[in-house]
Amino acid sequence: MTTSQPSAPEPGSRETPCAGQDPTAYTPSDLDRKIAAAFPGVVVRKDLVKAVKGNAIVPTYVLEYLLGQYAATDDEATIRTGIEQVRSILRDHYVHRGENRLIQSRIREKGRHRIIDKVSVSLNERQDIYEAEFSNLGISRVEIGADMVREHPKLLTGGVWCICDIVYAHSGDPKEVPWRLHSLKPIQLSRLDLTSYxxxxxxxxxxxxxxxxxxxxxxxxxxxxxxxxxxxxxxxxxxxxxxxxxxxxxxxxxxxxxxxxxxxxxxxxxxxxxxxxxxxxxxxxxxxxxxxxxxxxxxxxxxxxxxxxxxxxxxxxxxxxxxxxxxxxxxxxxxxxxxxxxxxxxxxxxxxxxxxxxxxxxxxxxxxxxxxxxxxxxxxxxxxxxxxxxxxxxxxxxxxxxxLAEVLKSQRDLDYSDRYQEYVSLSEDISTRDRDGIHKTFSGLMKLIHPSGRAGADEIEALLRVAVEGRKRVKDQLLRIDGTMTPVRFGYSTGQGWRAVSTVEEEEYPELYHRDGAGDHDGTVENARAREAGSSRGAASPEGDGVRREPRRTAPELREGSFSFTEGRRGFSYDRFFGPYLRGATRIEIIDPYIRQPHQARNLTEFLETVAKVTDRTKEVAVHLITKPDTTAEHARKQVENLEAIKNNTRVAGIAFDYAFNDTIHDRSITADTGWLIVLGRGLDVFQPFDTSWFDLRLRQQIYRQVKEFTITYVRRGDRA
Known part of the structure; x- marks a missing residue:
């Protein structure tokens, strides 16, 4: 019997050209077309870098500098020609370490040759001259003018990738180096219009x-x-x-x-x-x-x-x-x-x-x-x-x-650290050093995402939360290392009230994050523990799924309420958060508009696996799915194939699965004749993409997958069968 491997990539995703494929065989997205039109001459297709790099151990910015000169366009013919030009330049001028003697000979025979190499400079104090060393070419003590060093001081510290013209001029003096540096140009763009950017x-x-x-x-x-x-x-x-x-x-x-x-x-x-x-x-x-x-x-x-x-x-x-x-x-x-x-x-x-x-x-x-x-x-x-x-x-x-590196360098003179103060105010408990860390992170994200310094309240709050969390992670660990430090309430106030900030690992492992039960005194940890125990905002804590915890908690009574997950958190599984509410069910209805792509069909199969675990094997369970049909004929055909395969393969577990299509549905929910309605913010598609290799534990254990941000709401209904 053969076992099929999970398919990847899924429909709708971009496919990276494989080795041997034509790198120009690419269909740009709407965003790509918009980027190319908005920033002509300073954007490049990123897959082309891999296509031309080969075995050259050269930084990405060197390759993109060359591609920006010859292939920064959306015209396929020009891209094809540009790629060949860049490959020719690398072939003829990039110095491979293993071919340095061949290049040295070529310079001698031709008298002059252009190379791409990493150049570093040091001062020869005895002769009062600057001397250059070429990393891959393997030559040193090449005299370089003081004006050139003053213009490019980084040559003195670690070296810079450059395009250089090297001349061979042997004088007959065995003490004299025959190499001469005729010209040197660091590989970097020469123009920048920050206002236009x-x-x-x-x-x-x-x-x-x-x-x-x-x-x-x-x-x-x-x-x-x-x-x-x-x-x-x-x-x-x-x-x-x-x-x-x-x-x-x-x-x-x-x-x-x-x-x-x-x-x-x-x-x-x-x-x-x-x-x-x-x-x-x-x-x-x-x-x-x-x-x-x-x-x-x-x-x-x-x-x-x-x-x-x-x-x-x-x-x-x-x-x-x-x-x-x-x-x-x-x-x-x-x-x-x-x-x-x-x-x-x-x-x-x-x-x-x-x-x-x-x-x-x-x-x-x-x-x-x-x-x-x-x-x-x-x-x-x-x-x-x-x-x-x-x-x-x-x-x-x-x-x-x-x-982009030049843009970021020019933005170092700006300071956007106070741009949040119009909308929110940080906790007064936050010390000056903590506040400096938050300000710097927030300012940096603002420069990157909102270079004008202007953004909406929600966008600013999202960046501020990341900034606060990054510093909180540092401070919380310092509290473990140095017991003399004072706990801090990390959060901020808005017009709607106080909002505490927690780290993902704090929410994921509340019983481990703060030693000896010591929280941060702002309710963050207590709320996280309450959410885990099922009491936060009345939320339920479904039964365990085998996660190793210390101590292991007893499953509490099921309750109505909401349960929130932050993006990137692990520990979620259908068994834990759906299973207790479906136990003993004989009829289940799933409304989810997006059961289309292969990974979404996999999610549905895993949900039905949970149903099989918590229902009576001696009884048949009817599961009905209502979803939207895919928008393209080919994908719609594949969607039906997947659903029919699920229908046939779940019979072995006593599950009578069927489905129907509805173009108008939007909300996502699970309704069971156990008397529970589960409202799903994202439906079943709560997991971030991951490697679907059979060797990846996440394929079989949902608790090791990272989730997207989502909520679950549990509602007790009066129509229990």
């Missing part, structure tokens, strides 16, 4: 603009929930906000360091164990300033690792810099504007860390220090990101990353 933004809705930004950093927005999109954008804040301190810890393979290595020529990614005080801040021996003086963002990769050791002097000077934007060099104090980012992998799950330590547990001992951690403005929950899969990459239009 800001004005053109107004042609897009907030959702369209957010999707454009997500496509610009390389991801398919159709595969991400709204909360996940915002968390992706938080990763960009260090480029748009000065002196912003961000940390992200989470599982491997979620793209934590991608933004800082590939996105911008103004960012530097370094290994957490390969930095020293002279390299990062200042070299006292020669007075040369370090990385923070030249880069907008300095990111530390592989920062986690409890066994790692860090220089205590480095930690101390870093703490001072993160708090005061300055550092000392002997008796002199210097300032800088570089943001600091710390990314690392976690070895344990969130509930394990909450039970046994804290969410900073993976950091080296020297950094697991309240004084250091208190300077972090926001903590990005890396465990909320999916591991990167092929279908998650964008095939649509996005900004050439170097163009």
């Amino acid at each position: 800001t004005d053109t933004r107004e042609q897009f809705t907030t959702q369209e603009w957010t999707d454009l930004l997500i496509q610009s950093i390389g991801f398919n927005p159709e595969m991400l929930g709204e909360r996940t999109k915002l968390l992706h954008l938080v990763r960009l804040i260090p480029f748009v906000e000065r002196n912003y301190n961000l940390i992200e810890l989470g599982p491997k393979g979620t793209g934590k360091s991608h933004i800082y290595s590939e996105f911008s020529p103004h960012g530097m990614l370094i290994s957490g164990g390969e930095v020293t005080v002279p390299k990062l801040f200042v070299n006292n021996a020669n007075g040369r300033i370090g990385l923070v003086g030249y880069w907008d963002c300095v990111a530390f990769d592989e920062f986690a690792g409890r066994k790692k050791r860090a220089d205590r002097a480095l930690v101390d000077i870093m703490k001072n810099y993160m708090a005061n934007k300055s550092f000392s060099r002997g008796v002199e104090t210097l300032g800088a504007q570089a943001s600091m980012v710390f990314v690392g992998n976690t070895a344990h799950t969130v509930p394990y860390m909450l039970k046994n330590s804290d969410l900073f547990d993976e950091l080296p001992e020297q950094y697991h220090d309240p004084a250091f951690l208190d300077r972090i403005h926001s903590y990005v929950p890396g465990w909320e990101f999916e591991q990167i899969r092929g279908e998650m990459f964008s095939t649509g239009y996005g900004f050439v990353v170097d163009y």
Whole structure:
């Protein structure tokens, strides 16, 4: 007997061209056409980057710079020609490390050759000249003019990708280097009209603009929930906000360091164990300033690792810099504007860390220090990101990353931190340091999503909640580490009253989040516990589904009320939240307009699996579905095929399933002859997309899937059979 694999991608989703496919075989969406028309010359199809990159170990912004020159159009013939030009440039001018001797020979034979390579410069103090080193070409001590170094000072700190003309001129002197640098051009756009960028933004809705930004950093927005999109954008804040301190810890393979290595020529990614005080801040021996003086963002990769050791002097000077934007060099104090980012992998799950330590547990001992951690403005929950899969990459239009990087750099002079004050006011309990973190995160998100600084009250509140949550996550963990700190009421007041802010993991694991039952004294934790226990706003807490909890709670009496889930939370299952209300049912009606795509048919099958678990096997259960027909003939045919297959395959469980179509339905609900009506905000489609491989535990265990934001309302009816 053969077993069929889950199908992917689903109808309606963009398909990334596979290896060997024509990269121009692509149908743009309405948003893509709008992007191409609004930003001619500064957008590029993101799938083309992968198509031309091949084995070249070259940053994305280098490739997009070239594609922006030759393929920034929606004309397929021009794209095809542009791709070939870019491939030709990479083939003829990009220096592969393994071919450096061949390129050196080519320069010698031709006398002159143009290359693309990473160039770094150092000062030869004995001869009082600057000398360039070419990373892939493998040559050094190439004299470079002081004017060129003054024009491009980042050549002195870590190197810059450049297009260079190299000349070979052997003089016969064995002490003299034969290489000459004829010209050098850093790979970056030369023009930027920030006013035009800001004005053109107004042609897009907030959702369209957010999707454009997500496509610009390389991801398919159709595969991400709204909360996940915002968390992706938080990763960009260090480029748009000065002196912003961000940390992200989470599982491997979620793209934590991608933004800082590939996105911008103004960012530097370094290994957490390969930095020293002279390299990062200042070299006292020669007075040369370090990385923070030249880069907008300095990111530390592989920062986690409890066994790692860090220089205590480095930690101390870093703490001072993160708090005061300055550092000392002997008796002199210097300032800088570089943001600091710390990314690392976690070895344990969130509930394990909450039970046994804290969410900073993976950091080296020297950094697991309240004084250091208190300077972090926001903590990005890396465990909320999916591991990167092929279908998650964008095939649509996005900004050439170097163009967007220049926009973000120019916005660092702006300050939108007070734009929420017209609509809401933060809790007075929030300290100055907490408030600074919230302000910086909010200001950064405003610059990214609303560059004009203007937005509606609901949009502003959504960004403020993300900002408050990011700082709250830091502070709540500090309370675990340092018992002398005072708990804070994180939230804000609006015209409708007080609104507490909680973290997703706080709602998901309320019994683990606050040690010794200590909450944050604003009702957040108590309400979360009440929701879990079924008493918040009268909500019911359905029976358990095998989730490991400590202590395991007894299922309470079913009650009327509402139950809310925030986006990204785990722990939801049909067994737990539907099963208790369907137990013993003989007739069930489902109204859900959207049982169309394969994953929605899977949801329906899993719901019927729950019905089979909680109903009497000796009796037949009638389940009737009312849904809308799909709008296209081919998809409608497939919809009927799926429903007929479900109808045939559920008979083995004693379920008599049938269905009907209705074009006018809108509301979503489940009605059972047990006397309960379950009103569903999103219907059965509450789960975010995930890998449907048989090897993914989420395929069989709903509790490990992340959910979208939704509500369930339980209503007791008087017509129990």
